[in-house]
Amino acid sequence: MLELDAITAGYERGAPVVRDAHLTVAAGEAVGLLGPSGCGKSTLARVAALLHRPDAGTVTLDGSRVTGWRHRAPRGQRTAIGVVFQQPRLSADPRLSLRDLIAEPLRATGRRDEAAATVRELSRATGLGDDLLGRRPHEVSDGQLQRACLARALVLRPRWLVCDEMTAMLDASTTAALVAVVETYRRESGAGLLAVGHDRVLLERWCDRTLRWDEVAAA
Amino acid sequence: MAELAPKTAGWRSHGRTRRSTRTVRVRTSAVVVAAVLLAVLVVPPLANLDQQAVDLSMKLRPPSLAHPFGTDDVGRDLLLRCVYGLRVSLLVGLVAALAATIIGTAVGAAAAAFGGWTDRVVMRLVDTFSSVPHLLLGIFVVAMFRPGVWPVIVSVALTHWLSTARIVRSEVLSLRSRPYIDAAVSGGASRWRVAVRHLLPGVLPQAGLAAVLMVPHAMWHESALSFLGLGLPTHQASLGNLVQSARGSLLAGDWWPTLFPGLLLIVPTLAIAGLAGAWRERINPRRRSELML
Structure with a gap:
């Protein structure tokens, strides 16, 4: 269970971007969050991913209450x-090749020796050719780079996925491919998904339930 | 999924065949810098001559074949003195610039990393020191020591890290808020790993550029301190000392003891600044190159 309760978050004191947001994603469930540009849905996604400390409210992850964000959260x-x-x-370090980009979380968590095999498997799953893996971000297209970013997000086999407008910059076929990769992973692992976006058609087809921003947070 | 893999066999990297941005200025600068380095590194060990050799029968001779730069008021060969002087000035400039860059990078990165009160206090200190003229602060530092190479280096280093600290701090702050840092945090990277793997490589080009731009600056400060009689001991050939000791003879109409050390100060520093300017244009094409002496 990923539970966000009464979240108020923002970047300046006294001017919250998100006010009193409630959102629950059950294990294995796919929840879509629809909202117009600038409404604060990305901020809420960052709070849910433990990347932005909210000003108020609680986040509960798998039954335990989250007390720290970013580096203050346990690894x-x-x-x-x-x-x-x-x-x-x-979202890609311009100095790393796609291979290093995907393997970086494994290296950062001391699982260096699994890197080669896992990267091979994930690049196959996301449709990245071997010649692409040696290139750096500026040498590939947005779609190819987003495939690598998705592979990086899956490399530690997370129990939850937060996709913040993952497909907004991509064409229809790449969008379909990436959504298929996410769904394949979720079928295998039973991971829960929070997909944030503004594309109603996509989110309603992708997710078990889709919430509008005004159902989640105070305006 | 495999059939979705993009076909990119025909794609080629443009990395190798990058367009040439070398203008006349860059080429000239490169040649001058190379010549200076060669002269400074090769001449002293090869030419087995004593730069301190006094020959009073040859004092204040104008440039000739035997002494291309002429001789000074005690008959020492000025070409040799100038090469040794350039060597000392360049060494002081390089070491001071390197030290200043290390201090500046450490302070700037720490201010950005800790943030909050540390950041505010450190940056207000930087502002305070910046408001005092470099030379005045430098004189204050050298005045506390006996004349020598190290006090000059310390003085220049301690007064020149401020701008690097500002550059590095703003660079770290800007890098830190990028999504790829978020991705690294989410991928389990420790603070140390984020700093070393993602932030430091992003900051190094700017810091390196600041270091190179600082070399001419540091050389001028060394010369200024020596000219004022506060820098290197007067017997030691440095460009500042040479210009200083030539003052008397200039009034008597002997132009060469002033001209040649002066040129050796101006031309190589302009060349280094020219190369650094080209580098800066490459790192950040939007910024117009300007001489930052």
């Missing part, structure tokens, strides 16, 4: 949630 909690962001260009 086990942080890595239990895989995140994919909207802009692959900004």
